[in-house]
Amino acid sequence: MKRNILKYIGTLLAGILLGWLFFGNNSDNQNRNEGEEGGTVYVCSMHPNIKSTDPKATCPLCGMDLTPMGDIGGNAIDENAVMFSQEAAALAGIETMEVSSGMANSEIRIFGKVQPSTRMQQTQSAYVAGRIEQLLITAVGDKVRKGQTLATIYSPELYSISQELCAALSYEGAQRNVLVAAAEEKLRLLNVTEEQIRAIEKSGKPSPYVELKANTSGTVTSLNVAPGAYVNQGQPMLVISDLTRVWGIFEAYERDLPFIRVGQEIQFKADAMPGEIFKARISYIDPLLDGRSRTADVRIDLVNGSGRFKPEMLLTGIVEANLQQYNDEVIIPKSAVMWTGPRSVVYVLDETEELPTFVIRQVTLGPAIGDSYVITDGLAEGEIIAVNGTFVIDSAAQLQGRKSMMNTN
Numbered sequence: 001m002k003r004n005i006l007k008y009i010g011t012l013l014a015g016i017l018l019g020w021l022f023f024g025n026n027s028d029n030q031n032r033n034e035g036e037e038g039g040t041v042y043v044c045s046m047h048p049n050i051k052s053t054d055p056k057a058t059c060p061l062c063g064m065d066l067t068p069m070g071d072i073g074g075n076a077i078d079e080n081a082v083m084f085s086q087e088a089a090a091l092a093g094i095e096t097m098e099v100s101s102g103m104a105n106s107e108i109r110i111f112g113k114v115q116p117s118t119r120m121q122q123t124q125s126a127y128v129a130g131r132i133e134q135l136l137i138t139a140v141g142d143k144v145r146k147g148q149t150l151a152t153i154y155s156p157e158l159y160s161i162s163q164e165l166c167a168a169l170s171y172e173g174a175q176r177n178v179l180v181a182a183a184e185e186k187l188r189l190l191n192v193t194e195e196q197i198r199a200i201e202k203s204g205k206p207s208p209y210v211e212l213k214a215n216t217s218g219t220v221t222s223l224n225v226a227p228g229a230y231v232n233q234g235q236p237m238l239v240i241s242d243l244t245r246v247w248g249i250f251e252a253y254e255r256d257l258p259f260i261r262v263g264q265e266i267q268f269k270a271d272a273m274p275g276e277i278f279k280a281r282i283s284y285i286d287p288l289l290d291g292r293s294r295t296a297d298v299r300i301d302l303v304n305g306s307g308r309f310k311p312e313m314l315l316t317g318i319v320e321a322n323l324q325q326y327n328d329e330v331i332i333p334k335s336a337v338m339w340t341g342p343r344s345v346v347y348v349l350d351e352t353e354e355l356p357t358f359v360i361r362q363v364t365l366g367p368a369i370g371d372s373y374v375i376t377d378g379l380a381e382g383e384i385i386a387v388n389g390t391f392v393i394d395s396a397a398q399l400q401g402r403k404s405m406m407n408t409n
Contacts (some may be wrong), residue, residue, distance in 0.1 A: 005265045031321075034120045042066035061399070064088075065350045076367045081350055081359045089356040094389035096349055099219075099330045101381050107369070108259060108321055110298060112250030114185045114270075114313040117301070120242035122216040126231040127191035130155030133209065135227040136212050137238060142220045144240055151212045151237065161186045162206030169201060218242040221311065243311070248280065250317050251295040255367070259321035260285060260298060268317035273308070282319075329366060330375045336387040337365065337373055338394060345405055349384040358386055358393050 044050040044059035045065055057066050084092065134152040137144065144150065161183060168179035187197050192210055196284040200207055222239035225231060248268065252260055264282045286297040336346050346363050347358040355399050363378030379385070386393055 076154050078350065078357075078359055080397075081353075081357050082347075082400065082402060083355055083357040083392055084351065084393075084396070085355060089389075092389045092392040094356065096384050097333070097336075097387050098379055099332060099375075099379050099383045099385060101328060101330045106254070108256045108319040110252050110256070110266075110317045110319065112248055112315045112317065114299070114302070114309045114311050114315065115247045116221055116241040116243060116311050117245050117247050120218070120245055121221070122214075122218070123236050124150060124212060124215065124238050124240065126153060126157050126212070126233060126235045126237055127189075127315045128153060128155040128210055129231065129233045130158070130210075132225055132229050133228055134229060135225065137220055137223065140167045140220050140223050141271040143218075144214045144220060145217045145386055146214055148214045149211045150214055153210050153212060153231070154191075154208050154233075155210055156208065158187075158192070158210050159188060159208035159314065161190070162200055162208070163201060165197075165203055166206050169204065175366055205257050212237070214240060216240055216242065241311075243307060244303070244305050246311065247303050248300040248302055248309075248315050248317075250298040250300075250315065251287075251290075251293065252298045254294050256295070256321075257285070257296055259367070264319060266298075266300060267318050268315050270309070271314045271316075272310075283319045288371075290375055313372050330379050330381055331369065331372050332375055332385060334368070334371050334377070336385050336390060337363070338390055339365075340405055343405075346379065347386040347390055348379075349377055349386065353383065360394075360397065360405075 020234060040051050042055060042057060044064055048068070050059050050061065052066055054068075058064065059066060083095070089310070116201045130153045132144035132151055133154045135150075137150050138149075155309060162213055165180065165187065168176065168183050184197055188201075189192075190210065193213070196207075196211070218240045219242075220238055223234075223237075225237045231237065249266075250266075257272065260282065262282050266282055267279055268278050268280070269276065270278070280300040280302060283301050284297075284299040285301075289296050332346070336362040338345050343362060345360055345362050350357040350359055361378055364376045366374030366376045368374075394404050398407060401407075
């Protein structure tokens with residue numbers, strides 16, 4: 001019984017299969033032939049691989065109405081080209097421009113800030129170990145003049161040498177002058193002034209106190225001690241900067257460094273002085289590159305007698321770099337270039353087609369000039385390229401299985 005049922009089912013399935021082969025396949029061929037020979041084939045302007053014989057059909061990918069194939073020129077185009085109808089190109093925002101060459105002038109924008117000139121700085125150190133008995137400079141920003149007393153230090157070492165000087169002065173032997181001169185020299189090495197030495201010799205009383213005098217005039221830009229603190233010999237106590245001359249330190253990225261040179265003019269603005277434009281010459285470019293920021297310092301010297309430029313003030317500079325070696329190359333907007341890894345591509349308009357048709361082209365990039373790139377290879381003057389809507393063109397190429405930014409085959 002079961003064997004007979006299986007036999008009947010097998011016969012039924014075989015009949016259905018034979019019927020489809022003889023009748024259904026012929027019907028499909030007839031409909032296809034009618035579409036290709038007697039009817040109109042409709043295609044999506046954005047996705048030409050979507051076709052239908054139904055004039056009311058829409059694209060399942062983008063929802064656009066299908067247009068007659070004849071309106072987009074059929075399929076007789078370059079295998080790497082992407083064709084659009086006029087309507088599709090307008091909807092996609094595709095814009096083109098003619099490639100041209102010109103004077104390659106790069107406007108390099110760099111940022112920096114005002115810094116004290118290290119050539120105009122003095123570090124005041126403790127010449128003797130001891131305790132700061134009195135500190136006359138209490139805050140960063142205080143003004144000092146050369147020779148001014150900055151601090152008074154109590155020093156056991158100084159007291160010991162002062163005692164040695166007093167003992168030498170009271171000695172009546174032949175070596176008296178030698179001993180006095182030796183003690184005086186020890187005091188001089190501790191930065192004790194001649195006036196202080198004469199005072200000790202006159203009074204005959206040793207002193208444990210020494211005054212720290214300012215080596216230069218200027219502004220205190222660093223203060224590392226407080227009253228009552230103990231200091232070691234040679235320990236930096238404060239820094240005095242002469243701010244009548246300061247530096248502007250800018251950071252230039254390594255890609256811009258080949259076009260910046262010493263002696264070049266730089267125009268710059270300060271955030272604290274809006275509306276004013278200053279000019280200076282580049283005096284120094286750091287030969288070492290910062291490994292983290294990938295920048296090198298570019299320095300200018302500023303005369304600051306009025307004190308308008310203050311340390312840490314933010315600056316914005318512009319350097320006009322004439323790239324003479326690229327004057328014969330073409331220049332195109334950055335928006336026209338698509339790149340991935342080492343490859344950079346553009347879409348070139350095929351002018352032999354009536355409708356917008358673009359062919360992918362690999363190019364070699366030179367330096368960036370503002371919002372443009374120098375193209376050293378891959379484009380010729382007079383060619384027309386897409387400058388807007390390139391991602392739409394590339395997406396259409398990918399959907400059609402043609403060469404694209406990601407597909408090189």
